Amino acid sequence: MTMLQPKMVLCDLDGTLVDSVPDLTFCVDAMMEQLGRPAWGEAAVRTWVGNGVERLVCRALIGQLDGEPDPADYALAYPIFVALYAANTSTRSVLYPGVREGLEFLRSAGYPLGCVTNKAAQFTEPLLRQVGIRDYFGLVVSGDSLPRKKPDPMPLLHAARHFGVAPTDALMIGDSGTDVKAARAAGFGIICMSYGYNHGVDIREAQPDAVIDSLEELRGLVAAQA
Numbered sequence: 001m002t003m004l005q006p007k008m009v010l011c012d013l014d015g016t017l018v019d020s021v022p023d024l025t026f027c028v029d030a031m032m033e034q035l036g037r038p039a040w041g042e043a044a045v046r047t048w049v050g051n052g053v054e055r056l057v058c059r060a061l062i063g064q065l066d067g068e069p070d071p072a073d074y075a076l077a078y079p080i081f082v083a084l085y086a087a088n089t090s091t092r093s094v095l096y097p098g099v100r101e102g103l104e105f106l107r108s109a110g111y112p113l114g115c116v117t118n119k120a121a122q123f124t125e126p127l128l129r130q131v132g133i134r135d136y137f138g139l140v141v142s143g144d145s146l147p148r149k150k151p152d153p154m155p156l157l158h159a160a161r162h163f164g165v166a167p168t169d170a171l172m173i174g175d176s177g178t179d180v181k182a183a184r185a186a187g188f189g190i191i192c193m194s195y196g197y198n199h200g201v202d203i204r205e206a207q208p209d210a211v212i213d214s215l216e217e218l219r220g221l222v223a224a225q226a
């Protein structure tokens, strides 16, 4: 692959920068326990992350990716989950290896950086601060910051406008088909991490422009800003 020369880089959060599944699993399982129902464990929860907190709660209630829970079950479960995750946003969550080095490289190479996640803002901001990477980002767009979230292109296009960059000059780094769809719809380039959450499916099937194993590999893929 030839060196990319974007003018802005946006990073997804869960499964790209932070392995948040240990906290999300703890909260899903504690919620299920409070509801008097069996826990799911990390392997199941890992396949359910990526479309925001509401969908995660729905999936835990029905035990699968697609479909809707009973509205009364959801009304009971959602506030329980939110309270649990507010108290366990970063207790067990860690940066993936190479993330800090990758962000350092992008910053020193002169890129405006944004974080675009489907996680609700009340959790995104503390998580970024608590894992020590909030200051890399000139803009953070959460799942509830705008009327539509990924896979809609809206949050990506909002970030491009914010930084005054044409979508065709923008690069998204993600881990899921949701990120690939949003990037394609926005006209961005898209590189995916091999290690993230994509509902148990190999991200190569979504055909991003490249798949990498560590954010540090960006050194060999994107050029410094002129």
Ligand SMILES: O=C(O)COP(=O)(O)O
Pocket (backbone or CB within 6 Å): 012, 013, 014, 015, 049, 050, 051, 052, 053, 116, 117, 118, 119, 120
């Ligand atoms: O599903 C979520 O809450 C967040 O997922 P994302 O950071 O990968 O967009």
Ligand SMILES: [Mg+2]
Pocket (backbone or CB within 6 Å): 012, 013, 014, 015, 016, 050, 174, 175, 176, 196, 197
């Ligand atoms: Mg993700």
